[in-house]
Amino acid sequence: MLDIKQYKAQVTEAAEKIRAELPAGTGVPSIGIILGTGLGKLAEEIEVEKALPYGELPNFPTSTVESHDGRLLIGHLDGVPVLAMQGRFHLYEGYTAHKVTFPVRVMGGLGVETLLVSNAAGGMNPHFRRGDLMLITDHINLQGANPLEGPNADAWGPRFPDMSEPYDLELRELAKEKALEHGIKLQEGVYLSVMGPNLETKAEYRFLRRLGADVVGMSTTPEVTVARHMDLRVLAMSVITDECFPDALEPVSLEDVLEAAGEAEPKLTRLTRAVVVTIGEGVAA
Numbered sequence: 561m562l563d564i565k566q567y568k569a570q571v572t573e574a575a576e577k578i579r580a581e582l583p584a585g586t587g588v589p590s591i592g593i594i595l596g597t598g599l600g601k602l603a604e605e606i607e608v609e610k611a612l613p614y615g616e617l618p619n620f621p622t623s624t625v626e627s628h629d630g631r632l633l634i635g636h637l638d639g640v641p642v643l644a645m646q647g648r649f650h651l652y653e654g655y656t657a658h659k660v661t662f663p664v665r666v667m668g669g670l671g672v673e674t675l676l677v678s679n680a681a682g683g684m685n686p687h688f689r690r691g692d693l694m695l696i697t698d699h700i701n702l703q704g705a706n707p708l709e710g711p712n713a714d715a716w717g718p719r720f721p722d723m724s725e726p727y728d729l730e731l732r733e734l735a736k737e738k739a740l741e742h743g744i745k746l747q748e749g750v751y752l753s754v755m756g757p758n759l760e761t762k763a764e765y766r767f768l769r770r771l772g773a774d775v776v777g778m779s780t781t782p783e784v785t786v787a788r789h790m791d792l793r794v795l796a797m798s799v800i801t802d803e804c805f806p807d808a809l810e811p812v813s814l815e816d817v818l819e820a821a822g823e824a825e826p827k828l829t830r831l832t833r834a835v836v837v838t839i840g841e842g843v844a845a
């Protein structure tokens with residue numbers, strides 16, 4: 561079983577190291593961002609004051625996926641202080657749910673209050689098209705793992721955290737408003753997470769669609785679960801990288817997924833920037 565005391569100590573150690581690396585006179589940003597597949601380029605828009613490779617942070621896992629860099633960025637996005645994870649961890653890499661969510665615990669420990677999450681996902685809703693963006697309104701965790709398993713750290717959050725509205729309504733309204741302002745089509749729906757790494761069979765897509773999901777992916781629910789456990793506000797968006805219609809399913813490669821993510825990235829980047837700026841102005845705070 562997980563040694564929760566040791567795990568907490570590891571989180572504290574990593575947080576202290578990051579705090580020590582903060583540029584002089586800089587407070588800890590209140591906005592954390594997880595740059596998944598499709599939002600990596602946002603990192604280029606961040607005025608980076610400090611880039612900390614995960615390998616240099618105590619107890620951090622290191623990313624094994626080539627399409628994900630592994631660095632924690634401290635800086636400003638359009639003048640708003642942010643802490644961004646360039647590269648995230650997935651269960652399919654072999655990490656436990658506790659490892660996958662370690663950086664979120666660290667962000668929470670540092671004082672991050674709002675977490676923005678992005679991911680690549682397969683679209684099962686027949687109204688969705690490759691390249692669309694989707695605002696996540698709710699999720700279904702079918703990963704067979706839970707980052708809250710084991711002893712609860714009461715200082716972080718309750719044993720049985722509420723999940724009636726994991727994705728902050730105010731932030732969702734803000735994202736929709738900004739999407740409209742910028743002329744960006746923004747779908748809305750339910751994200752379902754699986755373990756991966758294989759994509760689904762036709763029968764699985766048919767099954768998952770019937771469960772009530774609009775898109776399927778291999779990340780996000782662990783981080784969001786932990787963020788909600790710590791009472792962080794969460795906003796999450798998916799880039800639809802492939803169309804998962806069981807009666808017309810085409811083979812999909814990682815290259816296809818990355819290409820679609822790359823094409824949709826400017827929209828997601830623009831929208832995220834607009835949202836961050838407004839949060840920074842305190843309008844949605």
Ligand code: HPA
Pocket residue numbers: 680681682683758759760776777778801802804817
């Ligand atoms: N299934 C699961 N995860 C994914 C998919 C998919 O079709 N596309 C991108 N991530």
